[in-house]
Each structure stands twice: as C-alpha cells, then as structure tokens.
Amino acid sequence: MRKILVLFAHPKYEHSDANHALIQSIENLENVQIRDLYELYPDFNVNKQEEQEQLFQYDVIVWQHPFYWYSCPPLLKQWIDLVLEYGWAYGPGGVYIQGKYIFNAITTGGSTEVYSHKGRNRYTISEFLRPFEQTAKLCGMHYLPYFHLGGTHRISEPDLLKKADEYRELIIQLRDSELIPIEPNLQNH
Template sequence: MRKVLVIFAHPKYEHSEVNQALIRSIEGLEGVTIRDLYELYPDFNIDVQSEQELLFEHEIILFQHPFYWYSCPPLLKQWMDLVLEFGWAYGPGGIYLKGKYLLSSITSGGSSEAYQPDGKNRFTLEELLRPFEQTAYLCKMEYLPYFHIGGTHRIKDDELNQKSLDFQKLVFHLRDAEKIVSESLPHLEQNLS
C-alpha cells in the first residue's frame, strides 16, 4: 500500500460544497494524509521542514485545489516556492522526490467545454496545467493525468455524489494498485488537443 499525501488549498473551503464532498470522500482512509494548507498556515508562514518530511514519507502527492486564474490559490504557490527547494527537490542533491508521483485534482466554475481550443478559455486543462507537469519533471517525479470537476456552481447532488465516488476510487487505486499506469487510472478526465 502506497502512502498518499493530499496537499489541499482552498481559501474559502466553507463555501465549496464540491471540495468539501471530495475531502469527505477520502477522510480517514488508511494511508491517506490530508494537509489543509489554509487551516494550517493562515498567515502563510509555512513550516518547510515538516512539509518536506511528509513529502519524503509519501509516494503519491496529490494537489487538490480550485483552478484560480488558470493556476492554483496563492498559498499552494507559496508552499511550492518554499517547500520544493533547490538542493532538496531538484538541482544538485535534489533527490528527495525522485520516483514519486504527482497528480493535480482541480475544480472549476467553468465547464470542461470551456477548456477547449474553441472554448471560452482557449486552451485545454492539460495545456494550462503544464507548470505543474514541469514541476514534477524538474523534481524527477512522474506526473499523472489530472482529475477535474467542472461547472461547480451548477453541479447537481447526484453528479457530485458520483464525482466524489470517482475521486475516492482514484485515491484507492493510487494507494493500492500493484502498478500505476496513467492509462489505467479510473475516471480521469483528459482533454486531448
């Protein structure tokens, strides 16, 4: 069983039914650690050593956040800037994330159709998530296809329940599968450009 570290960042978590449902679906699962960055670091004063120790102890790193201005909320960016240090995560001596997996799990108000070349946002999510993919590459991690729930402002209860189950199945798979192969991950939405 692999250990899964969920780095969760939502500055208005109490207003997000979708993110609440996703987190609830994996809370208390054996081998899964959830780090709510806005709960832990409301002042943005991140304990780098503690975060690095947790990264070192886990094989799967999952970034869970709303898609803010084609990126992540500011505290997750701050976390990345400080925790993924030169000489620790990448560069000479930066070996501590090598061979681990990174996956982006995002929510957006915009629908999946909005993230197409002919859609409102002009680019696919795969294209817009390239900085996260490059981060994984720089840290010698394997970047896995993303998980996305779009149209969060209009999602129906039954669809949210299904998406939460899909997310839970994904986390179980990441934790328990004998081998992780991108093409075999359950219920991942992939935009092909």
C-alpha cells in the first residue's frame, strides 16, 4: 500500500464547489494525507524543512489546484521554489524524492474542448503542464497523467459527484495497485 500526499493549493477554497467535492471524496482514505497549503502558509512563509520531511515519507504526490492563467496558484509555485531545493531534490546529492510518482489534479472553469489546438486556449492541458512535467523529471520522479475536472462553471451536481468518484478511484488505484504503468507520452494526445 503506497502512501499518498495531496498538496492542495486554493486561495479561496471556501468558494470552490469543485474542489470541495474532490477533497471530500478522498479526505478519509487510509494512507492519503492532504496538505492544505493556503491554510498552512497564509503568509506564503513555507516551512521548507517540514515540507521536505513530509514529502520524503510519501510515494505518490498530487499537486491539486485550480488552473489559473494556465498554471498553478502562486503558493504552490512558492512551495516548488522553496521545497524542491538544489542538493536535496535535484543536483548533486539531490536524491531524496527520486522514484516517487507525481501528477497534477486540476480544475478548470472552461470545458475540456477549449484546451485543444483548435480551441480557444490553443494548447492542450498537457502542453500547459510541461513545466510541472519537467520539474518532476529533473527531480527523478515519475510524472503521471494529469487528472482534470473541467467546466466547473456550469457543472451539474451529479456530474460533479461522478467526477469526484473518479478521482477517488484513481487515488485508491494508485495506492493499492501492484504496479503503476509509466508511459512517458501517454498523456500527450
């Protein structure tokens, strides 16, 4: 059984039905730990030591966040900047998170269709997520396909619950399955 760490970043979680549904679906799972970054570091003063110690203990990491301006909210970027330290996460001696699995779980207001070469946003989500992918790669982690909850502006209650269940299934699967398939280009369609 793998241990899963969900690094959750939402500056106004109290207003996000979508993220509430996602978090609620996984919050009582065994071996799944959620770190609510905006609650832990309201002043952006991320405790590097503590975060590294936590990170080290888990096998699968989830960056769960809304997709703001084709990226993550600033506190998650701050977390990446401070915690994935040279000499610890990468570079000489930076071996402590090698071999872990990581992926983004994002929510977007727009539907999946707008994230395509023909759509309004002109690029696919996996293209937008390249910086995360490369960050994982540099640290020797396995970057897994993203999880996406789209169209949150108009989503119906049953659809949202269905999506939340999917998320829960994904997390359970990552926790319990013998093997996690790693296919580098799987998500690039």
